[in-house]
Amino acid sequence: MLGREIRSVSFGEGPVAVLLWSQMHGDESTATMAIADIFRFLAEGEKDGLRERLRKNLTVVFVPMLNPDGAELFQRENAAGIDINRDARRLVTPEARALKELRDKLQPRFGFNLHDQGARTRAGTSGPQAAIALLAPPFNDSRGYNDVRSRARLVAATIAQALGREIPGRIAKYDDSFNPRAFGDLMQQWGTSTVLIESGALPGDPQKQRLRALHVGAILIALDAIATGEYADADEAAYEALPYNTSGASDLLILGGQLVLPKQAPVAADVAINYDDPVARTGGRVRDVGDLQGSIAMDTVNAAGLFLHPQAVLLADGDRGMLLKIGGAAEIDLRRGASQASELVRRVRANGGGREP
Ligand SMILES: [Zn+2]
Structure with missing residues (x-):
């Protein structure tokens, strides 16, 4: 043309x-x-x-x-x-x-x-x-x-x-x-x-x-x-x-864990992540949080018994406390406990591919 x-x-x-x-x-x-x-x-x-x-x-x-x-x-x-x-x-x-x-x-x-x-x-x-x-x-x-x-x-x-x-x-x-x-x-x-x-x-x-x-x-x-x-x-x-x-699948599903927001009691929440570049698996963003059992993903992380700690880049500082940003960079630490000091099991990173720890 x-x-x-x-x-x-x-x-x-x-x-x-x-x-x-x-x-x-x-x-x-x-x-x-x-x-x-x-x-x-x-x-x-x-x-x-x-x-x-x-x-x-x-x-x-x-x-x-x-x-x-x-x-x-x-x-x-x-x-x-x-x-x-x-x-x-x-x-x-x-x-x-x-x-x-x-x-x-x-x-x-x-x-x-x-x-x-x-x-x-x-x-x-x-x-x-x-x-x-x-x-x-x-x-x-x-x-x-x-x-x-x-x-x-x-x-x-x-x-x-x-x-x-x-x-x-x-x-x-x-x-x-x-x-x-x-x-x-x-x-x-x-x-x-x-x-x-x-x-x-x-x-x-x-x-x-x-x-x-x-x-x-x-x-x-x-x-x-x-x-x-x-x-x-x-x-x-x-x-x-x-x-x-x-x-129609998500790129990565973190299934069965407890989500920890600062100063809040942990809540049972699955997290779905999509990459901006799904081939290279870079630019991961949180697209969905909550009961995602039964949804389809290219990869699934079993977080049963683990606690999901969103990193600062995934949080917004509001008047009443910290909020999780949907669409924010998928940076989440998976730990054994609700405490930041508990054992780190796995890191999910926006550019980390999210496959293995
Ligand atoms: Zn074509």
Whole structure:
């Protein structure tokens, strides 16, 4: 929209066309980094089996960073504030039109729609943080399977099988409600077997560099399976059996403790904390205090029998005494007793990750 170039890069001279696009949401850059790694791998020019198979059998067209204006602001939408992934039907944005025109020209048999998802997403309602979510999007409301979607499901199953060995339990299946404005769904309708790959987050991977590497693996494994035709032998159950992506959790829940405010009797109170940056787990703030039993969190600290001592930064000095600030920095000491002098068991810190003492 602002005149920045959107580039496509192609590799191979084979009969099967594959189209990959990343960062149509400007703040979702993991797959763009992964594509840069793949460019380097492909351009190193070494002749090995994998690169030769891809070159001979496929014409792979990459569009890294479909939304360069949004990427400048690191915002989801384009320069007009339009979500390009809700513009596949109307096609008013130049970015969406570019992708559609490229699809129509290339007529790719396979497509990869590459995104990032929120870090507060679990694989299933009680599973670990989802590192990767996959979807073979539906092509209409009935959510049935024709040849096009079935092929996409087999490719997704190929990825699930391969990555399952690296990150067991951390691969989820994205909700498959049909969205008539979204590119994944309409690509499927237009005849391109399309797989959505969402990068989530992994513990101890604040810059998503391990996820970036996993993403490289996922794409190369999928491309190779398409090049050899081996994707057709994948077990679709490897996709169907994935737990659903489940969002809406808090980052950290301190459960079962007694909250101690200066000069007050302790009260039974759970504390929910969210990080400003949930991937790096920095900027923790208290979002909720009270009876939070049964609420969902990415991590839970069992504070049964312990006393929660909010630090000064989390307190406001009022006329009648100290108040706990909702939204304040999550700095809380967990002690054996109500006294400040009692044994310290664990420190929860706004930038401490909150995982271990
Ligand atoms: Zn996205």
